[in-house]
Amino acid sequence: MAKERDDTIASRISRVLADRIIRGEIAPDARLRQDHIAEEFGASHVPVREAFRRLEAQGLAISEPRRGVRVASFDLKEVREVAEMRAALESLALKHAAQHLTPAILDAAEEATREGDAAADVRAWEEANRRFHRLILAPCGMVRLLASIDDLHAASARFLFSAWQSGWEKRTDHDHRAILAALRQGRVDEAASILQKHVQWIGRAPVRTPSGVTREAFAIVG
Amino acid sequence: MAKERDDTIASRISRVLADRIIRGEIAPDARLRQDHIAEEFGASHVPVREAFRRLEAQGLAISEPRRGVRVASFDLKEVREVAEMRAALESLALKHAAQHLTPAILDAAEEATREGDAAADVRAWEEANRRFHRLILAPCGMVRLLASIDDLHAASARFLFSAWQSGWEKRTDHDHRAILAALRQGRVDEAASILQKHVQWIGRAPVRTPSGVTREAFAIVG
DNA sequence: GATTAAAAAATTATCTATAATTTTAAAAGG
DNA sequence: CCTTTTAAAATTATAGATAATTTTTTAATC
Numbered sequence: 293m294a295k296e297r298d299d300t301i302a303s304r305i306s307r308v309l310a311d312r313i314i315r316g317e318i319a320p321d322a323r324l325r326q327d328h329i330a331e332e333f334g335a336s337h338v339p340v341r342e343a344f345r346r347l348e349a350q351g352l353a354i355s356e357p358r359r360g361v362r363v364a365s366f367d368l369k370e371v372r373e374v375a376e377m378r379a380a381l382e383s384l385a386l387k388h389a390a391q392h393l394t395p396a397i398l399d400a401a402e403e404a405t406r407e408g409d410a411a412a413d414v415r416a417w418e419e420a421n422r423r424f425h426r427l428i429l430a431p432c433g434m435v436r437l438l439a440s441i442d443d444l445h446a447a448s449a450r451f452l453f454s455a456w457q458s459g460w461e462k463r464t465d466h467d468h469r470a471i472l473a474a475l476r477q478g479r480v481d482e483a484a485s486i487l488q489k490h491v492q493w494i495g496r497a498p499v500r501t502p503s504g505v506t507r508e509a510f511a512i513v514g
Numbered sequence: 515m516a517k518e519r520d521d522t523i524a525s526r527i528s529r530v531l532a533d534r535i536i537r538g539e540i541a542p543d544a545r546l547r548q549d550h551i552a553e554e555f556g557a558s559h560v561p562v563r564e565a566f567r568r569l570e571a572q573g574l575a576i577s578e579p580r581r582g583v584r585v586a587s588f589d590l591k592e593v594r595e596v597a598e599m600r601a602a603l604e605s606l607a608l609k610h611a612a613q614h615l616t617p618a619i620l621d622a623a624e625e626a627t628r629e630g631d632a633a634a635d636v637r638a639w640e641e642a643n644r645r646f647h648r649l650i651l652a653p654c655g656m657v658r659l660l661a662s663i664d665d666l667h668a669a670s671a672r673f674l675f676s677a678w679q680s681g682w683e684k685r686t687d688h689d690h691r692a693i694l695a696a697l698r699q700g701r702v703d704e705a706a707s708i709l710q711k712h713v714q715w716i717g718r719a720p721v722r723t724p725s726g727v728t729r730e731a732f733a734i735v736g
Numbered sequence: 737g738a739t740t741a742a743a744a745a746a747t748t749a750t751c752t753a754t755a756a757t758t759t760t761a762a763a764a765g766g
Numbered sequence: 767c768c769t770t771t772t773a774a775a776a777t778t779a780t781a782g783a784t785a786a787t788t789t790t791t792t793a794a795t796c
Contacts, residue, residue: 299579300579300580300779300780301779301780302567302779303579323747325746325747325748326747326748326749327746327747327748335780335781336780336781336782337748337749337781338560338563338779338780338781339779339780341560341564341748341749342563342564342567345524345564345567345568345571346567346570346571348568349567349568349571349572350571351658351661357521357522357525357748357749358747358748358749358786358787358788359747359748359787359788359789360747360748360788370657370658373656373657373658373659374658376606376656376659377603377606377658377659377662380602380603380605380606381599381602381603383602384598384599384602434595434598435592435595436573436592436595436596436599437595437598437599439573440599440662522749522750523749523750524749545777547776547777547778548777548778548779549776549777549778550777557750557751558750558751558752559751559778559779560749560750560751561749561750563778563779579778579779580756580757580758580777580778580779581757581758581759581777581778582758582777582778
């Protein structure tokens with residue numbers, strides 16, 4: 293088994309912290325204390341601080357000089373912002389990816405859609421959904437664009453896990469199928485157009501806060 | 515004058531290095547040696563390493579574990595990629611900014627256009643051009659989107675300075691004026707459409723390499 | 737009892753020092 | 767003379783220590 297990756301301690305810490313923030317294990321506005329994290333990972337704070345800079349760049353943490361780092365908070369406005377950015381960038385990526393899509397890739401994407409439909413919880417659905425998008429977009433081969441889209445997907449997942457802490461109901465993803473159908477027939481613009489609307493669909497879910505109040509939470513569900 | 519900003523040594527170093535990379539003072543693929551940089555700034559390598567992580571996130575540097583950091587190289591493909599990303603994101607920003615644009619802002623943008631037309635060298639033109647774009651886009655108030663656009667502008671500037679090391683010729687920016695005219699008349703979609711084509715316009719310039727060979731360089735000139 | 741002031745504790749930002757790795761230079765062999 | 771091997775220098779990555787700042791706690795005052 294691959295025990296040691298060729299990566300640094302800092303990148304490992306940033307990956308684990310990013311994951312925790314996305315999954316909501318660390319709450320928005322919670323402080324990220326470098327010494328505590330360093331101790332947990334059996335490292336010094338130097339790599340921890342480097343990890344912080346990366347989380348900052350990904351929009352997952354906010355750093356204030358001399359006052360430390362805290363988990364970035366978010367609101368409906370930012371959910372909308374991420375949705376629109378995803379719509380713009382993913383449709384761009386799809387237009388370039390289209391010509392490189394093979395039947396095998398489209399089949400894999402269809403399989404991912406089926407897995408998403410069958411998913412029993414949010415986490416499984418998110419994984420399958422992200423895989424679908426990655427599959428049809430990656431062939432564009434635009435490194436920078438794909439990196440930006442990945443960061444936006446991380447933000448999306450965070451919104452989603454925050455809104456649907458529990459109670460996921462299965463549903464058939466008609467958009468994904470319509471996108472695949474259009475791509476199979478070479479109707480690229482139509483596929484991009486469906487994708488654009490698809491990722492802008494914002495779902496609502498009731499959320500019980502610790503204080504017992506029930507408020508409404510929003511998230512991108514595409 | 516403001517002697518000390520409320521920011522950290524790491525952010526100061528990252529800003530200075532970013533500037534140098536953008537201006538082409540440090541060549542693509544050149545190694546960034548942490549101890550040397552630390553010494554130059556009278557600091558230790560801890561803040562230097564933090565600065566590296568930020569440059570990495572901005573796409574200005576590439577880090578390979580245990581092998582150090584080097585200035586990111588780029589090619590025509592990436593110039594195109596950045597142009598397309600800018601087209602997608604800037605038109606999105608403009609659509610949202612439009613409703614918040616005031617006559618004062620549009621006048622300031624027109625002034626920036628005039629300054630760009632009158633610019634004697636690339637650097638002055640780039641500064642004015644970036645100001646124009648910032649002015650008409652910032653009112654969208656979408657923090658994340660604007661941050662992404664800023665990073666893309668940095669990349670654009672780098673391409674530009676690399677291509678036009680010398681020999682800038684003045685030209686009247688008809689696109690900027692057409693965009694302003696459309697915005698003044700409330701024709702937002704038309705303005706966004708012109709902007710979209712505008713930033714995808716890729717200019718060509720002959721460049722003499724150190725070895726004496728003359729090749730063609732490409733850059734976004736919008 | 738709430739508010740302000742002072743002291744203590746915790747935390748950040750940075751530097752100096754050390755081990756591990758990579759790059760460069762030199763030497764040996766074909 | 768070119769290739770491979772070995773040794774030296776440079777460089778990265780990390781740890782441990784220290785000064786400065788912020789936060790928390792405790793005490794004092796209104």
